[in-house]
Amino acid sequence: MNLVSDGAGRLLYDGVALAEIAERFDTPCYVYSAEHLRTTFAAFRDAFAGHDTLICYALKANSNLSILRLLAELGAGVDIVSGGELQRALAAGVPAERIVFSGVAKSEAEMRLALEVGIHCFNIESEPELIRLNRVAAAMGRTAAISLRINPDVDAHTHPYISTGLKDNKFGIAHGDALAVYRRAAAMANIQVVGIDCHIGSQLTDTAPFLDALDRLLALVDQLAAEGIVLRHLDLGGGLGIRYADETPPAVADYAQAVLARLAGRSLQLVLEPGRALVGNAGLLLTRVEYIKQGETRRFAIVDAGMNDLMRPALYQAWHEIVPVRHRDTPPQTVDVVGPVCESSDFLGRERELAIEEGDLLAVLSSGAYGMTMSSNYNTRPRAAEVLIDGGQVRVIRRRETVAQLIADEQELLG
Numbered sequence: 001m002n003l004v005s006d007g008a009g010r011l012l013y014d015g016v017a018l019a020e021i022a023e024r025f026d027t028p029c030y031v032y033s034a035e036h037l038r039t040t041f042a043a044f045r046d047a048f049a050g051h052d053t054l055i056c057y058a059l060k061a062n063s064n065l066s067i068l069r070l071l072a073e074l075g076a077g078v079d080i081v082s083g084g085e086l087q088r089a090l091a092a093g094v095p096a097e098r099i100v101f102s103g104v105a106k107s108e109a110e111m112r113l114a115l116e117v118g119i120h121c122f123n124i125e126s127e128p129e130l131i132r133l134n135r136v137a138a139a140m141g142r143t144a145a146i147s148l149r150i151n152p153d154v155d156a157h158t159h160p161y162i163s164t165g166l167k168d169n170k171f172g173i174a175h176g177d178a179l180a181v182y183r184r185a186a187a188m189a190n191i192q193v194v195g196i197d198c199h200i201g202s203q204l205t206d207t208a209p210f211l212d213a214l215d216r217l218l219a220l221v222d223q224l225a226a227e228g229i230v231l232r233h234l235d236l237g238g239g240l241g242i243r244y245a246d247e248t249p250p251a252v253a254d255y256a257q258a259v260l261a262r263l264a265g266r267s268l269q270l271v272l273e274p275g276r277a278l279v280g281n282a283g284l285l286l287t288r289v290e291y292i293k294q295g296e297t298r299r300f301a302i303v304d305a306g307m308n309d310l311m312r313p314a315l316y317q318a319w320h321e322i323v324p325v326r327h328r329d330t331p332p333q334t335v336d337v338v339g340p341v342c343e344s345s346d347f348l349g350r351e352r353e354l355a356i357e358e359g360d361l362l363a364v365l366s367s368g369a370y371g372m373t374m375s376s377n378y379n380t381r382p383r384a385a386e387v388l389i390d391g392g393q394v395r396v397i398r399r400r401e402t403v404a405q406l407i408a409d410e411q412e413l414l415g
């Protein structure tokens with residue numbers, strides 16, 4: 001993240017003083033860097049340039065329309081998991097033919113909408129889902145292009161809550177059932193088999209599990225071809241990790257090189273679904289210290305952002321670096337950075353060494369992915385504003401929610 005301190009000890013993000021952003025837009029506030037988004041997307045595009053590759057950004061990581069539009073203008077497609085995400089993508093101007101639809105529970109209405117607009121491909125996660133899609137497509141007189149999402153039973157070595165490619169996980173079709181389900185799909189009148197797909201987990205810091213999964217998929221591609229079922233594309237999913245603390249995820253170029261070496265000589269289009277790797281380090285959460293409270297055993301910095309704004313620490317004990325926006329010469333003290341929500345799991349960071357006082361601003365780094373999209377209104381807390389820094393200018397890309405918005409749908413119905 002492009003964070004530097006100026007001569008006066010003020011923290012600048014992409015050249016803009018974070019204190020000024022807080023002054024203008026209040027806190028808590030998500031702050032994103034357009035420059036970072038462009039750079040990371042270009043790194044993916046360039047790394048895979050030698051091969052026919054469609055980069056379908058997994059918009060569950062950050063679904064702000066302005067971010068989607070920025071990535072779509074750079075050539076990205078998207079991976080969606082709901083009708084809501086489909087409508088977001090279309091509203092942002094993502095071309096339908098660059099949309100892939102994952103998710104274990106696609107409803108009939110979601111299938112109809114995706115068929116109407118003509119998405120690139122459905123990633124089918126079970127045989128019942130395949131049967132339903134064939135029926136829905138038949139009723140519309142359409143043909144649905146599909147991949148089967150295979151669960152390759154590969155250990156992604158990540159947090160158990162975000163591992164998705166093990167046989168105990170709910171995702172995908174068991175590897176051992178794949179050929180039978182493909183045969184069934186190929187015989188369906190309103191299904192066109194075009195690809196194969198997997199997604200083994202998130203925040204992977206090693207290429208080996210990706211390559212294991214890829215090898216298992218390629219073996220299936222060859223077995224299917226021998227039976228006359230020739231696939232056009234292979235979707236390797238997302239999952240490439242980022243650095244939050246001291247992780248050393250592979251560089252995109254190294255990941256690409258390893259993957260492309262396996263695909264050399266094949267005419268398979270490659271589809272990728274990166275989420276976190278594109279946006280995670282493109283954003284921070286700006287928050288203000290409301291109180292410093294010395295408890296009996298611990299010292300707390302109580303800030304105005306909570307687990308409803310950034311849920312990752314509460315849900316996964318995830319570690320996000322927290323830095324003061326203004327430098328103080330006083331000695332740092334050990335504090336737990338906690339939010340205002342009435343839960344003991346409401347923390348953003350524990351046992352941090354910080355020199356801060358009441359009223360100071362803190363930046364919670366690497367919050368661009370699974371921050372705002374996982375936020376909630378718990379404790380009737382309006383969601384934070386989102387702003388984008390682009391070329392030294394800052395603009396609001398999502399207004400701060402108001403309590404009036406939150407209660408409107410109930411207020412109308414008061415007896």
Ligand SMILES: Cc1ncc(COP(=O)(O)O)c(C=O)c1O
Pocket residue numbers: 058061079102103164199201202203237238239240273274275276277369
């Ligand atoms: C099907 C699918 N594709 C892509 C992603 C994006 O993952 P990541 O943000 O780790 O790249 C996810 C989330 O884990 C997913 O479930």
Ligand SMILES: N[C@@H](CCCC[NH3+])C(=O)O
Pocket residue numbers: 060162164202203312369370
């Ligand atoms: N929400 C998770 C990632 C899971 C991705 C969804 N399959 C996180 O914050 O790390």
